[in-house]
Amino acid sequence: MELNAFLLPTTLATFSLAFAIVWRYGSKPALWWMIAYAAQCAAYLGEIVPTVFHRTIDTMLVDAVFVLGFVGFGQATALFFRWPRRPWLNLGLAAAICALDAWQIFAVDSLKGEILTVDWGLALLALVPFLANLRAAPATPVDRAMVAASVLTVLNCTVISSMFALFGAADASFDTYMSSGYVAWSYTVSTFLNVLVPLVQLTAVALRAIADHRDASEIDLLTGLLNRRGFERACARPGQPQRGFALACDIDHFKAVNDGFGHAVGDGVLVALAGAVRASLPEGAFAARFGGEEFVVFLPGADVDAAVFHANAMLSAFTAEVARALPIPHPVTASLGIAAVGALRSTVHADLQRADRALYAAKQAGRDRISVDSGAQGVEAARAAGERPALRIVA
Known part of the structure; x- marks a missing residue:
């Protein structure tokens, strides 16, 4: 097994630790980003380590962990923008994605169906906070950078999987898929985005934390007026x-x-x-x-x-x-x-x-x-x- 395969999980684990540190300093969105990147790390490790159970069961578990991670992304985004979090909507959507994924794996036995279900489901989970708050336009450059990061995440989830579904062989097996150029390209793009996007998010929460601490030092706590x-x-x-x-x-x-x-x-x-x-x-x-x-x-x-x-x-x-x-x-x-x-x-x-x-x-x-x-x-x-x-x- 190539050591390069562990580059992406290691990167995700590092960012999960970084968000854990930021969370300890009082950033609530950082907790959910910590959970999200820890889940993504576990999911990518699940794809490269030897099979633990039957392959279909392992695939289902990995997909479920990916979905859990994107629930965390949605919660973190909503908290960051101070939007309603709607956890039941996110969890209900996640359950629906997992159920459809299980049907594609166990009933239909369609690799393309499984990939499209999970990737497009992840994209929808990433978009839920924005779709639920369409009238809330980003107000600052940091907010706009956060929106751009989310758009890149959605594109990464949808474009590559759609290309495989359109141009991949109809009867492609799991081994064929894992050795295909689509997976190699997906890992390359994902590695790049899983450095760029977390850096944007870390910068955003750090700037927000600095602003909150500055505001706290300039606001009278009892009255809410300036001190x-x-x-x-x-x-x-x-x-x-x-x-x-x-x-x-x-x-x-x-x-x-x-x-x-x-x-x-x-x-x-x-x-x-x-x-x-x-x-x-x-x-x-x-x-x-x-x-x-x-x-x-x-x-x-x-x-x-x-x-x-x-x-x-x-x-x-x-x-x-x-x-x-x-x-x-x-x-x-x-x-x-x-x-x-x-x-x-x-x-x-x-x-x-x-x-x-x-x-x-x-x-x-x-x-x-x-x-x-x-x-x-x-x-x-x-x-x-x-x-x-x-x-x-x-x-």
Whole structure:
């Protein structure tokens, strides 16, 4: 037996191990790719090792392991794209392929029928996630590379087997098939694709893992808004407008809420404010929880009227949501400071200090109100448009 025959199984085993390592670092799709490549490795070994049972039984077992591997590919692809996995659909299709394969092997005794059944069945299993999510177009270059890898896998399953079915001898035996140029070509192409495709998949899951860890380091886990680090990175994005308005918001008497109703209810109040902040954000704006009960918002390109409008909407929605969802018998309010960004300084962060001063002035003036820094242009119009009579200008 030639050592070259073990090249493909060895390659598949190596990639299965690589995906196992990635899975240990938290990638759920990597688990299914690990299973898929381990199954493919076992199946290819089953084709080249001496017969264990009767040849037809061995063939059926090898085919079933190939099918199991492609169920894993489908599950991994669905997980990667965050699509519904539909395991029962995949398992039902796999069972149907195995049943038809067994009929071709034991009842019809057709080598061509067996090859076409398995290879086209594998192609269908690889396509199931895409067929079930036809409207979900790939959004990034990595996603498009994953789609291309799946297309190559499908072509490998269908083209070569179809060529054998069309041009191979009608009564070709198993030994004739194994010694034919079709098998040699199939192994050559499969070896190439079983290096290229797993490399694409490994790269994709590695980039996804890096992005997920980066997002986790920039997102506040309780509220889902940016944290301070994420806010700073958002401000530093290339092309990010530096002019607009900054809003600093703080929950009134938050310590009394925690002390009187417990930290679970206090967390609910924070989540309610985050939801109100998120609901009022216009396109291009972003918000963060800076810590405790302090939230900040940047409205790029906004004028003072828009800033006051969004501040009013945010505070009104917050008070209403707390009253609706939490067991607090009295209204829970928040105060908010507004400052222009870019009019007097060149960065968001410097102007946040003025928004904080406006917030402090709102607290000092009695809370449950909006204060606007005196550097903002058009404050008088904002005062007239404000829903809250406590809207005021601070020096």
